[in-house]
Amino acid sequence: MASLRTVLPPPVEEPQLYTDLAGWWPLFSPPEEYGEEAEDLLPMLHPEEGPARTMLELGSGGGSLAFHLKKHFTLTLTDRSAEMVAVSRKVNPECEHRVGDMRSLRLGRTFDRVMVHDAIMYAVEREDARATVHTAAAHCRPGGRVVLLPDCVRETFEPLTESGGHDGPDGRGMRYLMWTWDPDPDDETFETAFAYLLREADGTVSMSQERHRFGLFRRDDWLAWMQEAGCPATTRRDPWNREVFIGVREQD
Incomplete structure (x- = not known):
């Protein structure tokens, strides 16, 4: 498998x-x-x-x-x-x-x-x-x-997890997950991992994912x-x- x-x-x-x-x-x-x-x-x-x-x-x-x-x-x-x-x-x-x-x-x-x-x-x-x-x-x-x-x-940063998404009038829909953490507390950045589930109007579902880096x-x-x-x-x-x-x- x-x-x-x-x-x-x-x-x-x-x-x-x-x-x-x-x-x-x-x-x-x-x-x-x-x-x-x-x-x-x-x-x-x-x-x-x-x-x-x-x-x-x-x-x-x-x-x-x-x-x-x-x-x-x-x-x-x-x-x-x-x-x-x-x-x-x-x-x-x-x-x-x-x-x-x-x-x-x-x-x-x-x-x-x-x-x-x-x-x-x-x-x-x-x-x-x-x-x-x-x-x-x-x-x-x-x-x-x-x-x-x-x-x-820096003073207010907290790790967190968020999710959401909406359906459109054309039959498309999206759901997402966001997971935020600070890999290195000694530098001035943090990261969020994004996962996206995308549903097309014909019912086809695909997934995409990526990481974003932010200034802190x-x-x-x-x-x-x-x-x-x-x-x-x-x-x-x-x-x-x-x-x-x-x-x-x-x-x-």
């Missing part, structure tokens, strides 16, 4: 969840899962301040959070994955979309608000995280707000990078025990 055991390869820079499997994103993490989070974010973003109410999201992925925020802001959504941008365009056709890397993107204009959600966890090196903060600051007008929402900082930095690291970028910040703990960094862009 053939062995069912499969050894997962090391994490790659371009996970298949955001490339080959991007079309499954609406069944992995759909907009309806983000309504409560959007409501919690709004007081930190203060959309009522200023007449323009423009916002840039770096690493916006499939646009599930943006689906709720676009009622309050004129959004520009960016992601380095062209496949994920294509998904977001279907969800948020009224929003401007750009393909670009949050570490180096320069659009040549500023916004009232700039937000980086959990995509910032893919900044696995200190210089990547610092560069992303500088990108956010470069696109924020003086007096505007930069909001960073890493899933965790201290609260003071993020505060120092924001201060250096000209966005001195305060922090707030949200209902999901995440540290939210809220910076105000200094005058040039």
Whole structure:
């Protein structure tokens, strides 16, 4: 009997969840899962301040959070994955979309608000995280707000297991398992193993799996990078025990 055991390869820079499997994103993490989070974010973003109410999201992925925020802001959504941008365009056709890397993107204009959600966890090196903060600051007008929402900082990291998934109206379905741990507590990364079960409309079921690596930095690291970028910040703990960094862009 053939062995069912499969050894997962090391994490790659371009996970298949955001490339080959991007079309499954609406069944992995759909907009309806983000309504409560959007409501919690709004007081930190203060959309009522200023007449323009423009916002840039770096690493916006499939646009599930943006689906709720676009009622309050004129959004520009960016992601380095062209496949994920294509998904977001279907969800948020009224929003401007750009393909670009949050570490180096320069659009040549500023916004009232700039937000980086959990995509910032893919900044696995200190210089990547610092560069992303500088990108956010470069696109924020003086007096505007930069909001960073890493899933965790070193002080709040905990191993965990999550599962979920949804069925689509076309008969497709997806279920997933996520297993998060820190292989080396002495470095500044952790990993999550993903397993995906994918059911096609004709009933065919396939499985895919991969590992993702994420950056894990201290609260003071993020505060120092924001201060250096000209966005001195305060922090707030949200209902999901995440540290939210809220910076105000200094005058040039």
